[in-house]
Amino acid sequence: MKQSHSFIRTIQEVHSNVNRDPNELLIRAGYIRMQEGGFISYLPLAKRVISKIETIIREEMNQLLANEISLPVLNPLPKRLSDMELVADEIFHIKDQQNDELYLSPSHEEILTSLVKEEINSYKQLPLVLYQIQ
Numbered sequence: 001m002k003q004s005h006s007f008i009r010t011i012q013e014v015h016s017n018v019n020r021d022p023n024e025l026l027i028r029a030g031y032i033r034m035q036e037g038g039f040i041s042y043l044p045l046a047k048r049v050i051s052k053i054e055t056i057i058r059e060e061m062n063q064l065l066a067n068e069i070s071l072p073v074l075n076p077l078p079k080r081l082s083d084m085e086l087v088a089d090e091i092f093h094i095k096d097q098q099n100d101e102l103y104l105s106p107s108h109e110e111i112l113t114s115l116v117k118e119e120i121n122s123y124k125q126l127p128l129v130l131y132q133i134q
């Protein structure tokens with residue numbers, strides 16, 4: 001892609017509200033932009049870097065005979081609520097059309113554990129290495 005067609009814009013001066021930000025160099029170089037509330041938008045340069053890092057990780061994991069999986073971001077509340085009760089007020093949760101409560105997974109331990117429990121039937125299927133990039 002030609003430089004003239006890419007969405008890359010560097011900034012000489014950073015806005016006064018962003019000064020002293022540890023991300024100042026990334027902002028000035030055109031990798032990210034800060035949004036209201038401290039949210040970060042990745043611009044095309046940052047997405048290319050992230051994509052290259054993911055490629056390196058995938059290559060290394062493939063050499064270890066690992067299997068990449070993709071788990072859902074929104075999950076139903078686990079049946080064992082002891083861990084979730086501790087952080088229930090701090091995590092994002094919504095109700096779906098059936099009025100079931102879903103939460104934004106801080107980790108996928110419960111989902112991965114139930115998945116492996118259902119799929120692994122014999123010790124001959126082990127060792128099993130799973131990973132996800134999300």
